[in-house]
Amino acid sequence: MAFNARKSKKSSQKPGYLLEGFDPDTLQLGKPNVSEENFILGEDESREMLKPKALEEAKVKELVECLTDWIHDELSEKHIIVRDILEDIYDGQVLAILTEKLANTKLDVPEIAQSIASQKERLRVILKYIREWINPDKSKNWSVEKIYSKNAVAILQILVEISKQSQNPPKLPVNVSIPIISVKMQDGRLAVNTTKEMITDQMKSDKNAKVQEKDVFDVLFEQTDDKLQVVKRSLAAFANKHLSKINIEIYDIENQFHNGVNFILLIGLLEGYFVPFHKYYREPSDEKEKIDNVSFALELVEQNEQLKARVLPSDVVSKDSQATLRILYHLFSLYKNID
Numbered sequence: 001m002a003f004n005a006r007k008s009k010k011s012s013q014k015p016g017y018l019l020e021g022f023d024p025d026t027l028q029l030g031k032p033n034v035s036e037e038n039f040i041l042g043e044d045e046s047r048e049m050l051k052p053k054a055l056e057e058a059k060v061k062e063l064v065e066c067l068t069d070w071i072h073d074e075l076s077e078k079h080i081i082v083r084d085i086l087e088d089i090y091d092g093q094v095l096a097i098l099t100e101k102l103a104n105t106k107l108d109v110p111e112i113a114q115s116i117a118s119q120k121e122r123l124r125v126i127l128k129y130i131r132e133w134i135n136p137d138k139s140k141n142w143s144v145e146k147i148y149s150k151n152a153v154a155i156l157q158i159l160v161e162i163s164k165q166s167q168n169p170p171k172l173p174v175n176v177s178i179p180i181i182s183v184k185m186q187d188g189r190l191a192v193n194t195t196k197e198m199i200t201d202q203m204k205s206d207k208n209a210k211v212q213e214k215d216v217f218d219v220l221f222e223q224t225d226d227k228l229q230v231v232k233r234s235l236a237a238f239a240n241k242h243l244s245k246i247n248i249e250i251y252d253i254e255n256q257f258h259n260g261v262n263f264i265l266l267i268g269l270l271e272g273y274f275v276p277f278h279k280y281y282r283e284p285s286d287e288k289e290k291i292d293n294v295s296f297a298l299e300l301v302e303q304n305e306q307l308k309a310r311v312l313p314s315d316v317v318s319k320d321s322q323a324t325l326r327i328l329y330h331l332f333s334l335y336k337n338i339d
Contacts, residue, residue, distance in 0.1 A: 043187075044184065044185065044186065045185055046182060046184035046185070047184075048180055048182045049181050050153075050180065051181055051194065054179050055178075056287075058314035058318055059173050059175070059312070060176060060199075062312070063156065063160075063176045063199065063200060064156070065288065065292075067156070068082050070166070071094070071159075074098060075097060075098060075101065078097060082094065085155065086152060087150070089147070089159070090150045091113070092109070092122040093111070095123075095147075095158075096111075099126055099129065099130060103129075105129070107126060107129060108125060109126065110122060123147055123148060130162065134165070142158050152178060153180065156178075157197075173200060174200055174201055177197060178199060179195070179196050180197050181193075181194050182195065232253055232325065235253065235328040235329060238328070239253075242270060243265065243266055245269060248262065248265065250262070253325070253328070254319040254320075257316065257324050257328070258290065258317055259290040259294075259317070260296065260313075261282065261284070261293060263293075263294065263297035264300065268300075270331060270334075270335045271300075291314060294316045294317060295313045297327075298313065301327060305330075311327060
């Protein structure tokens with residue numbers, strides 16, 4: 001019988017983004033609407049929380065998906081299923097098993113811990129070991145209280161860091177950050193500040209970093225819009241030449257390729273094979289399904305030749321012109337002579 005990492009009973013602990021005195025409906029993605037009525041703070045007391053919908057951003061969702069798949073791969077022999085990365089990691093049960101596997105060790109912790117005190121003690125032992133195993137500087141935000149309160153930043157950061165110790169580390173999106181709102185009572189008034197917590201590695205831009213050579217689209221997007229439109233029309237004509245065989249017409253590249261379906265169909269036509277419907281979402285209903293489609297399309301594309309510049313599925317889903325055109329141009333360069 002499969003071991004399900006989700007607990008049967010709801011924890012009484014509040015997630016890290018639902019703090020006492022905080023009404024999540026008072027904050028929007030734009031300028032935070034914070035007022036004294038929403039907080040009970042003493043002088044110099046502060047609160048931190050996630051910006052509402054921060055976990056719904058495309059890159060964050062892509063990261064969570066990558067980490068979840070990686071955990072499933074690492075712990076496949078134990079049949080562990082992670083359905084909610086915050087709910088299933090916070091009490092230390094899955095984290096202990098994962099750490100033991102990656103570090104090839106045995107932790108002195110119980111597999112089953114039902115009380116809050118025993119779960120926190122298990123977390124304390126795990127975090128102590130991880131701090132000794134991984135560079136301590138990178139674990140300064142990983143406290144027992146933060147992990148146990150389902151703090152998304154702490155949980156994702158620790159999973160990202162220990163994933164680097166894997167023999168088969170996951171390919172995680174770079175530059176993933178989560179906006180944090182901090183509120184402090186100063187002189188009887190609330191001081192609000194928004195910062196970004198980095199979750200994955202940043203792309204370096206210093207002189208010593210390896211600089212990726214510019215490709216044709218880096219140069220193109222530095223030119224006038226007229227030249228860009230000419231290229232877009234040419235690539236749309238290339239796509240239509242093949243997609244018209246199944247009665248699909250492309251007139252808006254960013255919108256019509258962003259969910260991955262037309263990319264998959266186009267690749268099948270160019271390669272001369274049928275992609276089974278169960279391999280992808282024919283009518284993706286949410287961002288996750290679209291990202292899955294684009295990721296699958298990129299796998300098909302790179303079976304023949306790797307893209308010269310890395311393209312993130314989340315960029316295509318967010319209708320980024322440069323990312324979408326790079327894939328189309330790559331296909332054009334490979335199949336321009338195919339009727």
